[in-house]
Amino acid sequence: MTESKSMILGCAGKSLTRDEIRFYRNECPWGFILFARNIGETEQIRDLVAAMRDCVGRADAPVFIDQEGGRVQRLRPPLAPNYPAAGALGALWRDDHDAGTRAAWLMARLHAFDLLRYGITADCLPVLDVPIEGASDVIGARAYGKEPRAVIELGRAAAEGLMAGGVLPVMKHIPGHGRAFADTHFELPTVDALIGDLQRHDFAPFRELNHLPMAMTAHVVYSAIDPKNPATTSGKVIEKIIRGEIGFDGLLMSDDTSMKALSGDFPSKAAAILAAGCDLVLHCNGVFEEMAGIASRTTGLEGKSFDRAERALTYIRNRDVADETEIRAEFASYFNAVA
Numbered sequence: 253m254t255e256s257k258s259m260i261l262g263c264a265g266k267s268l269t270r271d272e273i274r275f276y277r278n279e280c281p282w283g284f285i286l287f288a289r290n291i292g293e294t295e296q297i298r299d300l301v302a303a304m305r306d307c308v309g310r311a312d313a314p315v316f317i318d319q320e321g322g323r324v325q326r327l328r329p330p331l332a333p334n335y336p337a338a339g340a341l342g343a344l345w346r347d348d349h350d351a352g353t354r355a356a357w358l359m360a361r362l363h364a365f366d367l368l369r370y371g372i373t374a375d376c377l378p379v380l381d382v383p384i385e386g387a388s389d390v391i392g393a394r395a396y397g398k399e400p401r402a403v404i405e406l407g408r409a410a411a412e413g414l415m416a417g418g419v420l421p422v423m424k425h426i427p428g429h430g431r432a433f434a435d436t437h438f439e440l441p442t443v444d445a446l447i448g449d450l451q452r453h454d455f456a457p458f459r460e461l462n463h464l465p466m467a468m469t470a471h472v473v474y475s476a477i478d479p480k481n482p483a484t485t486s487g488k489v490i491e492k493i494i495r496g497e498i499g500f501d502g503l504l505m506s507d508d509t510s511m512k513a514l515s516g517d518f519p520s521k522a523a524a525i526l527a528a529g530c531d532l533v534l535h536c537n538g539v540f541e542e543m544a545g546i547a548s549r550t551t552g553l554e555g556k557s558f559d560r561a562e563r564a565l566t567y568i569r570n571r572d573v574a575d576e577t578e579i580r581a582e583f584a585s586y587f588n589a590v591a
Contacts, residue, residue, distance in 0.1 A: 276307035301371035339393035356409035364417020378407035418571035425470035428454030490529035518545030531557035
């Protein structure tokens with residue numbers, strides 16, 4: 253079996269092309285990610301996921317998806333119900349902390365039922381960003397609230413719900429995207445907040461949940477720490493803040509390298525991400541030439557990164573015996589998921 257490389261890749265369509273199959277077999281990404289363009293019907297999704305794992309010869313190769321609820325939800329009816337956004341959970345929590353926390357756990361547990369049905373084993377959730385007034389709406393209602401305590405409690409419940417169902421959570425966007433005044437899909441934002449404000453507000457949820465297995469970086473410049481580089485390519489942010497201040501020693505993946513916030517060609521992006529201390533390079537859009545560029549500068553998963561990857565997979569081996577019908581009925585008492 254070929255050594256896994258430090259990357260997570262997408263694909264172009266609903267099935268793998270011959271070029272993609274050949275490429276994945278040669279390059280052996282550690283994991284894969286699905287987007288709406290890859291989603292058709294039940295057997296098609298299962299076949300695609302199985303084909304991805306077959307290419308790398310690993311039945312446990314993680315397959316990721318963004319299944320948050322609200323506007324960021326790749327599986328839609330009839331494949332999975334429409335779920336409320338995190339902001340709705342936060343509104344419930346502000347009225348009744350216990351009810352909001354329970355609803356967050358239930359919704360994540362339902363995501364796990366939905367995802368495992370198709371062989372998808374990792375969800376890019378919880379969103380631990382804490383927005384401020386006036387920030388870009390790229391986070392918006394995807395956040396649980398504008399106060400760290402709500403984000404901590406609901407984020408913890410969501411992560412625990414996913415893991416109870418055998419799905420790997422990925423907290424995002426470390427060390428915090430909530431102050432960004434630009435959408436990183438299109439441009440690179442700079443946050444000029446003082447380090448003390450960042451520590452109290454933005455970093456707090458990640459610090460409280462630093463035991464979780466995986467995290468995704470923010471394509472955001474924090475001028476108080478590194479005025480030249482976004483967190484994703486900043487050795488200062490990763491070593492001093494993410495690994496140091498926040499204390500996260502789990503598997504660290506970049507946000508999507510095809511977003512416009514990162515400058516340079518794709519080989520340069522991949523090299524910079526790994527040099528800064530990320531364990532994995534994420535590329536989502538399935539454009540073959542871009543993936544080839546990422547692969548050209550991506551190294552084998554080894555050392556601490558390999559250990560973190562192996563440890564992450566242990567989080568999804570113990571699944572509870574919860575009854576899906578009962579979980580759905582209880583969640584419906586808080587929110588009506590729309591089939």
